[in-house]
Amino acid sequence: MKHLTTPFIGISAAMLAVAPWIINAAPYESTMGLVQKVFYFHFPAAILFLLAATICGVSSAIFLFGKRPNADGWAIAAAELGLVFGSLTLVTGPLWARKAWGVWWVWDPRLTSSLLLWMIFSAYLLLRKYGGPGSDKLGAGMALFGMANVPFIYVSVNVWRTLHPQTSVVPTLPADMGIPLWFCFAAMTMLFLSLLSLRARLEHQRARVEALYLAEDEA
Amino acid sequence: MSFLRILLVLAALAFGAPPAIAAQQPPPQSEFVPVDEIPPGEQIPAINLVAAAYGFVWVVLLGYVWSIARRLQKVEAELVDLESRKR
Amino acid sequence: MSAFFRVAWHVMRKDLTVEVRSKEVLLTTLFFAVSVVLVFSFAIVREGRAPDDVAAGILWVAISFSGTLAMGRTFERERYNDTLRALILAPAERPAIYTGKLLGLLLLLGLVEIVLVPLIGLLFNAPILAYPGMLAALLLLGTLGFAAVGTLFAAMLVRVRSRDTLLPVLLYPITIPVMIAGVRGTAALFQAAPDESMARFWIALLIFWDAIFVTLALWTFEPVMTE
Numbered sequence: 001m002k003h004l005t006t007p008f009i010g011i012s013a014a015m016l017a018v019a020p021w022i023i024n025a026a027p028y029e030s031t032m033g034l035v036q037k038v039f040y041f042h043f044p045a046a047i048l049f050l051l052a053a054t055i056c057g058v059s060s061a062i063f064l065f066g067k068r069p070n071a072d073g074w075a076i077a078a079a080e081l082g083l084v085f086g087s088l089t090l091v092t093g094p095l096w097a098r099k100a101w102g103v104w105w106v107w108d109p110r111l112t113s114s115l116l117l118w119m120i121f122s123a124y125l126l127l128r129k130y131g132g133p134g135s136d137k138l139g140a141g142m143a144l145f146g147m148a149n150v151p152f153i154y155v156s157v158n159v160w161r162t163l164h165p166q167t168s169v170v171p172t173l174p175a176d177m178g179i180p181l182w183f184c185f186a187a188m189t190m191l192f193l194s195l196l197s198l199r200a201r202l203e204h205q206r207a208r209v210e211a212l213y214l215a216e217d218e219a
Numbered sequence: 220m221s222f223l224r225i226l227l228v229l230a231a232l233a234f235g236a237p238p239a240i241a242a243q244q245p246p247p248q249s250e251f252v253p254v255d256e257i258p259p260g261e262q263i264p265a266i267n268l269v270a271a272a273y274g275f276v277w278v279v280l281l282g283y284v285w286s287i288a289r290r291l292q293k294v295e296a297e298l299v300d301l302e303s304r305k306r
Numbered sequence: 307m308s309a310f311f312r313v314a315w316h317v318m319r320k321d322l323t324v325e326v327r328s329k330e331v332l333l334t335t336l337f338f339a340v341s342v343v344l345v346f347s348f349a350i351v352r353e354g355r356a357p358d359d360v361a362a363g364i365l366w367v368a369i370s371f372s373g374t375l376a377m378g379r380t381f382e383r384e385r386y387n388d389t390l391r392a393l394i395l396a397p398a399e400r401p402a403i404y405t406g407k408l409l410g411l412l413l414l415l416g417l418v419e420i421v422l423v424p425l426i427g428l429l430f431n432a433p434i435l436a437y438p439g440m441l442a443a444l445l446l447l448g449t450l451g452f453a454a455v456g457t458l459f460a461a462m463l464v465r466v467r468s469r470d471t472l473l474p475v476l477l478y479p480i481t482i483p484v485m486i487a488g489v490r491g492t493a494a495l496f497q498a499a500p501d502e503s504m505a506r507f508w509i510a511l512l513i514f515w516d517a518i519f520v521t522l523a524l525w526t527f528e529p530v531m532t533e
Binding site: 064065112113116119120122123124126127130131132133134135137138140141142144145146148149152 | 455458459462463465466467468472475476479480482483486518519522526529530
């Protein structure tokens with residue numbers, strides 16, 4: 001695992017470095033113009049944000065019901081990455097909206113629920129940092145509640161009439177916009193998965209250190 | 220088990236609700252009127268916004284990679300130290 | 307089915323008996339809720355009248371603030387007297403214990419709301435009697451969703467350090483969907499031209515979130531309360 005993550009991070013960094021040229025070659029969107037190019041980073045970050053919430057919820061369920069201590073490390077890792085990619089989504093979105101909608105922020109269902117999910121991750125990480133012993137199970141319960149938001153965020157644009165584009169936009173993109181998008185998506189996903197495994201490794205090593213300290217105390 | 224039955228009823232309610240909500244034509248969100256015409260003084264060139272977005276993404280990702288690497292190095296050094304002490 | 311509800315009933319009656327004897331949680335929560343409303347009216351009322359459409363928001367802020375206080379107190383009492391362990395060790399289904407706790411809390415918050423709603427009507431000229439059935443449904447469903455998550459978290463936080471600060475930190479982000487639905491639904495009833503279909507839409511959304519929250523809470527209560 002450890003030997004694989006470093007080259008993966010290198011490849012995705014190289015891909016992200018050449019991404020601007022590929023994005024630059026893509027055609028301008030007819031109504032929004034240049035600012036639409038924020039989309040090539042906004043969409044992957046948003047999808048990975050939701051993926052992180054799902055991973056966090058699923059590993060918390062495994063931890064809670066399957067009694068696997070290792071799954072908790074994956075849940076923390078996913079929560080932290082969710083916070084990072086959620087921040088990317090929530091910052092790139094308003095930068096795009098300022099030009100396309102004329103405002104930084106609107107209280108539309110998708111924006112509101114994404115902000116809520118981001119807050120749930122922040123609260124989760126606060127709990128894990130300051131909760132002390134006993135906070136792992138509570139955190140797992142909280143992650144399950146956070147995961148309940150994911151399908152809601154995803155369908156919200158199709159249920160309500162909102163400013164945010166619907167989910168049907170991405171599958172119907174023309175190829176010259178689709179290729180740069182999926183290129184960026186692949187690069188970010190690779191980076192996401194490598195960082196996830198590194199962060200989980202950090203948590204597992206921490207657990208080992210703690211176990212060693214405990215064993216030392218007993219000896 | 221009675222508890223399971225309650226759970227099933229609740230789950231059915233949760234999965235049955237979205238079609239019901241969707242069928243009930245949602246109220247138009249009257250307060251979100253897109254602003255088409257912004258006064259020229261408040262226009263920000265698109266290139267600045269795009270540059271800010273991409274710059275932010277790179278800074279955050281680099282910062283996060285660096286932070287994980289640093290934390291991992293610290294923990295692994297501690298681990299090596301502890302294991303050598305054990306022997 | 308009956309065993310489940312019998313346990314829930316007994317747990318609820320136990321909590322209410324303690325409460326009837328001391329009245330501690332009810333009186334402190336009630337006083338706090340009224341102070342929240344008064345603080346808001348001092349902050350917002352200008353030249354003798356409040357801006358339109360603030361009544362619903364203030365009502366729900368008062369309910370959520372005082373609800374957090376009540377949740378924290380009911381479990382603090384169990385911790386202080388070390389009776390939570392006895393409750394967990396009792397040969398009963400854990401979800402039934404949770405349900406009993408939730409019902410007790412709902413009853414308590416219901417009593418608080420009976421005082422709060424007329425107070426809001428009085429101070430902010432809200433038409434509370436225009437649609438009594440819908441208003442009651444909104445209050446009941448909103449409080450249920452809020453209390454369902456709150457009871458679970460307060461129970462879990464009993465064993466965690468700095469529980470007083472963490473309860474609102476964890477509870478608010480998760481229950482905001484319920485709060486939004488409650489506020490918007492109530493505002494639709496309170497506005498100058500009440501919008502019934504809008505209120506009905508938010509009630510449907512509340513039922514949706516309540517079902518999700520109660521299902522998740524019943525499902526997770528068992529493993530998280532195991533030592």
